């Protein structure tokens with residue numbers, strides 16, 4: 001782990017979060033992840049271990065998105081981790097853009113050339129595409145890969161948000177026409193937004209990137225950005241229209257219906273395990289994880305409360321209740337030697353959306369108590385109604401987490417045309433929509449002057465009614481409105 005103060009590192013076995021989210025969000029975030037058992041630091045610098053709780057959240061994301069892929073007839077496949085150096089060099093902008101982050105294998109027995117550990121897979125995949133695509137009948141070709149990615153970060157690890165190795169999906173599609181290619185690049189970013197908003201309850205903004213922030217080798221990049229509670233933005237997914245840049249560099253050609261040879265059009269798109277970290281940072285609280293029900297590996301935990309003489313009866317009722325909640329992921333925590341209070345804390349720390357308390361008195365009253373993780377609110381229900389009320393309660397939690405996040409982000413989205421005000425607002429933890437010229441040197445100037453403020457997403461063009469507006473930073477005419485902020 002590259003973080004300073006390593007000796008103070010929290011052990012994942014310790015209970016309870018010792019800092020408040022509002023006081024030290026960075027330390028709070030690490031503690032939530034470590035203590036809830038979502039992930040751990042690895043013994044290798046810059047890397048992390050994703051524990052079963054974290055991995056099962058990722059699996060839920062994969063399950064959701066595999067259905068989306070199927071609806072677009074995108075097929076999953078797998079390509080090698082290694083990319084020959086010469087492949088990189090074929091697309092000049094791409095090679096230049098990735099060179100600072102690439103890790104190389106430099107074994108003496110490599111007979112021909114150095115191999116990179118993939119920082120993204122365009123080049124290795126498109127080499128194969130050039131062999132597979134012959135005619136218009138082979139198009140569209142739509143392939144997705146779920147894999148790990150290596151980008152040699154020099155900054156300190158931030159669990160899920162910044163590490164040298166992470167997991168992602170990368171889609172790579174090839175089309176006959178530019179129209180289809182752009183249409184789908186724009187559709188995939190909307191699918192990403194749906195995923196974030198409906199599954200993870202993360203409100204996001206989508207739109208194009210400025211030229212400085214677009215993907216190396218792309219014609220344009222669509223991005224999906226979220227604002228975190230610490231005022232930094234996270235880029236949560238991107239889709240790139242690659243035009244013919246890569247098909248020309250990799251000799252991907254097809255014989256068209258006109259019997260002529262053509263270069264096809266391509267897009268590529270990806271999101272990563274960063275989604276898991278952003279979801280945690282957004283919703284969790286001082287007691288630990290708060291998981292949106294749709295992303296939670298366990299949605300309901302039943303805690304049977306009993307004295308020894310009533311044990312069998314209570315456990316049997318708990319099991320009956322579990323079975324009645326079909327279609328919901330329910331766990332009965334029947335572990336012995338732990339008090340109910342201890343178990344409450346543990347499942348709160350792990351973010352289970354609903355806790356059901358079931359004791360002898362509840363059973364005699366044909367009732368149970370349900371406690372919401374997000375609000376702490378407790379309600380009593382009839383046992384016979386469990387199958388009706390619990391799904392509704394889970395939906396309500398999902399909705400309420402999303403609405404709370406939407407409200408918070410709306411409050412923290414500011415608009416100005418004044419440079420000083422923009423910087424002040426960003427330093428207060430907001431992101432700010434400003435008129436911008438879109439020029440690379442101007443953006444570099446802003447980044448330098450402000451020590452790291454960058455453009456996140458283009459939110460809209462400047463309409464005729466708004467007249468001519470000048471750029472937030474230079475005297476040129478503004479081309480569009482852009483959100484600027486600090487970012488992970």
Ligand SMILES: [Zn+2]
Nearest residue numbers: 437442471474
């Ligand atoms: Zn400018």
